[in-house]
Amino acid sequence: MIQIILGDITKTRADAIVNAANTSLLGGGGVDGAIHREAGPELLAECRLLHGCRTGQAKLTKGYRLPAKYVIHTPGPVWNGGGRGEEELLKSCYESCLSLAAEHGCKTVAFPSISTGIYRFPLAEAARIAIGTIRAFLEAHPEMEVLMVCFDGATKKHYEEALKRAQAE
Ligand code: AR6
Numbered sequence: 396m397i398q399i400i401l402g403d404i405t406k407t408r409a410d411a412i413v414n415a416a417n418t419s420l421l422g423g424g425g426v427d428g429a430i431h432r433e434a435g436p437e438l439l440a441e442c443r444l445l446h447g448c449r450t451g452q453a454k455l456t457k458g459y460r461l462p463a464k465y466v467i468h469t470p471g472p473v474w475n476g477g478g479r480g481e482e483e484l485l486k487s488c489y490e491s492c493l494s495l496a497a498e499h500g501c502k503t504v505a506f507p508s509i510s511t512g513i514y515r516f517p518l519a520e521a522a523r524i525a526i527g528t529i530r531a532f533l534e535a536h537p538e539m540e541v542l543m544v545c546f547d548g549a550t551k552k553h554y555e556e557a558l559k560r561a562q563a564e
Pocket of ligand 1: 402403404405415416417422423424425426427428429471507508509510511512513514515544545546547550
């Protein structure tokens with residue numbers, strides 16, 4: 396099942412929350428900054444041991460002071476006009492995070508809107524890719540539940556619209 400909610404992912408009770416990170420995995424602004432702030436310094440200490448992550452891939456840490464058990468860190472693609480593999484890379488972020496969550500026995504996984512903030516990925520396009528990829532994964536893993544945690548109303552609207560369209564197909 397996919398649920399789309401308005402909220403702050405650092406407060407979300409899920410087995411795993413996803414961090415829209417950068418390839419250093421050493422923190423940053425946006426949701427990444429908020430997750431590190433709430434999780435506490437132990438998160439950064441564990442991230443230092445991971446030696447970064449490639450765009451479109453994912454790595455897992457504990458959640459420390461967060462309500463979530465795990466944080467799955469994934470660097471999304473920076474939008475550069477769409478001709479640099481952005482779509483495939485964004486799809487790969489969602490797939491990599493969901494596979495890692497399943498491997499660790501997570502039943503509930505919460506995602507932020509990867510790449511649509513500082514990385515400027517167009518929202519409608521990103522929502523379509525995210526929803527399509529999550530739905531395909533859930534067909535093979537019906538026991539899992541995915542929450543899309545949107546930080547603002549415009550983002551939520553785009554994900555709801557993408558879900559409605561996918562369900563109508
Ligand atoms: N809960 C849920 N969503 C949030 C929260 C929150 N607490 N805070 C922000 N968002 P962004 P990106 C939303 O910029 O585009 C960092 O510096 C935000 O409104 O966080 O993938 C990293 O280190 C937007 O809808 O991530 C990278 O360098 C969405 O999360 C870079 O930013 C993603 O926005 C990654 O950029």
